[in-house]
Amino acid sequence: MNWVQMIEDRFLVWRFNRGDPAALCRIYEKYRDSLLKEAAALLNDRAGVEDVLHDVFVEFARSVGRFELRGSLKGYLAICVANRARDLNRMKRRRNAVDLDEVPPRAADGIGPEQAAMSREMVARLDAAMAELPDEQREIVVLHVQSKLPFREIARLREISINTAMSRYRYGLDKLRSILNGELGS
Amino acid sequence: MSDRKDMKRMVETYLGSLETPAGDRVDEKVLPAALTAMHKAKPPMALASHSIWRTIMTSKAGKLTAAAAVAVVVLFAVVDSFTNPVWAIEQAIEAVKEYRAIHITGTIPGRTFESWMRANKSMTQSQDVVARDSNGGIAWVKNGSTYLYDPGPNTVFFENAITQGFSQWLGPEFLETFAKAQGAQVLQGKDPATGRDRVTLLCSLVDVDGPQSWTVVFDVASKLPVSYTCWHNLDRSGEPVCDSTRITYYKDLPDSLFDVHIPGDPAYVEKPLAIAEENIDLLSNPDDGLPTAGLTPQEAAEKIVRTTYQAVIDGDLATLRKLSPLCRNWDDEMLRSILLRTGKSDRIAQIVQIGPAGKTGESSLGALIVMPSVLRRGDNTKIEEKMIVQFRMIEDKSSCVVYGPYGISRVLE
Numbered sequence: 221m222n223w224v225q226m227i228e229d230r231f232l233v234w235r236f237n238r239g240d241p242a243a244l245c246r247i248y249e250k251y252r253d254s255l256l257k258e259a260a261a262l263l264n265d266r267a268g269v270e271d272v273l274h275d276v277f278v279e280f281a282r283s284v285g286r287f288e289l290r291g292s293l294k295g296y297l298a299i300c301v302a303n304r305a306r307d308l309n310r311m312k313r314r315r316n317a318v319d320l321d322e323v324p325p326r327a328a329d330g331i332g333p334e335q336a337a338m339s340r341e342m343v344a345r346l347d348a349a350m351a352e353l354p355d356e357q358r359e360i361v362v363l364h365v366q367s368k369l370p371f372r373e374i375a376r377l378r379e380i381s382i383n384t385a386m387s388r389y390r391y392g393l394d395k396l397r398s399i400l401n402g403e404l405g406s
Numbered sequence: 407m408s409d410r411k412d413m414k415r416m417v418e419t420y421l422g423s424l425e426t427p428a429g430d431r432v433d434e435k436v437l438p439a440a441l442t443a444m445h446k447a448k449p450p451m452a453l454a455s456h457s458i459w460r461t462i463m464t465s466k467a468g469k470l471t472a473a474a475a476v477a478v479v480v481l482f483a484v485v486d487s488f489t490n491p492v493w494a495i496e497q498a499i500e501a502v503k504e505y506r507a508i509h510i511t512g513t514i515p516g517r518t519f520e521s522w523m524r525a526n527k528s529m530t531q532s533q534d535v536v537a538r539d540s541n542g543g544i545a546w547v548k549n550g551s552t553y554l555y556d557p558g559p560n561t562v563f564f565e566n567a568i569t570q571g572f573s574q575w576l577g578p579e580f581l582e583t584f585a586k587a588q589g590a591q592v593l594q595g596k597d598p599a600t601g602r603d604r605v606t607l608l609c610s611l612v613d614v615d616g617p618q619s620w621t622v623v624f625d626v627a628s629k630l631p632v633s634y635t636c637w638h639n640l641d642r643s644g645e646p647v648c649d650s651t652r653i654t655y656y657k658d659l660p661d662s663l664f665d666v667h668i669p670g671d672p673a674y675v676e677k678p679l680a681i682a683e684e685n686i687d688l689l690s691n692p693d694d695g696l697p698t699a700g701l702t703p704q705e706a707a708e709k710i711v712r713t714t715y716q717a718v719i720d721g722d723l724a725t726l727r728k729l730s731p732l733c734r735n736w737d738d739e740m741l742r743s744i745l746l747r748t749g750k751s752d753r754i755a756q757i758v759q760i761g762p763a764g765k766t767g768e769s770s771l772g773a774l775i776v777m778p779s780v781l782r783r784g785d786n787t788k789i790e791e792k793m794i795v796q797f798r799m800i801e802d803k804s805s806c807v808v809y810g811p812y813g814i815s816r817v818l819e
Binding site (some may be wrong): 227228231232234235238239240241242243244245246248252253256257259260261269270273274277278279280281282283284285342343346350361362365366390393394396397 | 410413414416417418420421423424425426427429431432433435436437439440441443444445446447448678702703763765766767768773797799804
């Protein structure tokens with residue numbers, strides 16, 4: 221994120237804390253698409269994507285007047301989405317509702333233009349592989365690759381060392397590769 | 407699978423391809439809930455706002471109704487800037503200065519209206535305003551706030567500023583400023599209906615309400631303005647936004663005329679802060695304004711407003727135009743007459759207090775902040791004025807400019 225964006229965010233947060241609804245709308249519009257993608261990448265059941273965004277923004281809105289921005293707003297919201305997605309995944313698991321064979325073909329319904337080079341089969345395999353990653357590895361892969369958060373910021377937001385963040389990212393990629401190569405099977 | 411870089415690339419492609427729900431559908435689910443949550447959790451300073459999220463959800467038709475009702479009286483908030491020196495108006499001045507109240511009737515697009523206005527006791531500016539249109543819309547001013555009832559959504563839109571009425575009451579000062587209008591023309595003729603002699607003033611300007619043009623008709627015998635027409639462009643083209651057909655003058659009016667009671671239980675919604683988008687280009691010159699690097703929004707807004715008022719006090723027109731670009735539309739004489747009030751007892755003589763920042767909003771250029779100021783005039787009266795500060799990011803540099811006043815000034819003592 222460039223400094224211009226950072227300045228705009230600080231300004232938006234300042235206005236938000238003063239109760240300006242337009243500021244909240246602008247924050248939402250600015251990060252909606254990126255957060256939706258992140259939620260879609262982190263949830264085992266993609267039907268919950270809207271719920272994640274709803275819960276994150278309602279909670280954020282409740283902090284009006286006392287919200288303190290440390291670091292980037294994008295990073296803060298991305299972590300909130302990751303936390304909420306993790307909660308929903310756990311709830312699903314507890315209900316024994318997650319059976320990878322029953323996970324809807326997440327990208328198969330609509331393959332975007334960026335995916336032209338990726339087959340439906342590969343998408344389905346990646347869906348399954350992502351779902352197999354431990355939460356902490358999956359989050360860091362998504363936050364770094366999808367949300368473009370630097371490891372330093374992820375480490376700060378997750379309260380872990382930067383080495384741990386980088387290790388989890390490497391382990392995550394390695395495990396994905398192993399799964400896709402059939403070394404672990406899925 | 408070769409190495410991590412390849413894997414990362416594959417994950418990137420995969421993540422980029424993920425389908426997400428349609429934005430509109432998500433907006434409908436998330437935004438109202440978030441705005442409602444924000445409203446309920448608002449800090450005490452913002453509790454005066456009611457159901458703010460509905461402002462954003464209000465129908466276009468509702469907004470049009472509101473705008474039309476406002477147009478009834480907005481015009482006189484800006485008319486305090488015109489005249490032509492060749493037109494002898496001294497007699498007109500004498501004619502109007504005794505009247506403390508007026509009644510205006512006319513049309514706005516799609517409806518008729520009537521408006522009542524009354525000056526404050528010292529006859530310096532309007533104090534009470536009520537305007538009603540034939541569709542049930544009502545605009546009024548009370549205790550320093552402006553209200554607008556829109557019967558469609560049964561909603562009262564309000565703002566904590568006096569945005570309707572005369573910044574200067576009809577009288578010597580008001581009419582004298584007509585004489586300073588840039589490019590104003592005066593036509594003399596007869597009213598075809600009555601055969602009475604009349605004088606028509608044509609003028610135009612760009613101010614905080616965007617580009618406008620006017621015709622104001624004066625009856626020669628009574629020396630009183632008897633009608634006016636206003637367009638939201640500079641060349642009086644197309645349908646006017648307001649066409650008054652009759653202005654009646656009163657020495658005073660009963661208080662009860664200005665009491666407004668809305669039946670039922672309307673919602674109260676704070677009107678969002680906005681500026682005329684037609685003026686955005688004028689605010690976009692990178693050489694204008696004040697850099698804001700290293701300053702908080704509060705500090706930047708305070709600094710530019712303080713510097714602007716100091717320029718007014720010092721008569722520094724170059725600084726005034728640089729900090730408040732809309733002033734570029736006005737020539738030196740007009741600026742001295744309208745803003746600097748050179749030689750007048752009500753000129754601004756001292757800055758008593760700037761800030762703290764008030765209402766905020768947004769234009770297509772960036773954030774807006776209202777910065778209230780307490781000022782002392784040359785006649786020792788204290789007033790409150792509110793200035794809108796526009797923040798902008800041009801060529802990767804952040805800066806701000808003064809847009810203009812938010813409503814008319816309020817006499818404090």
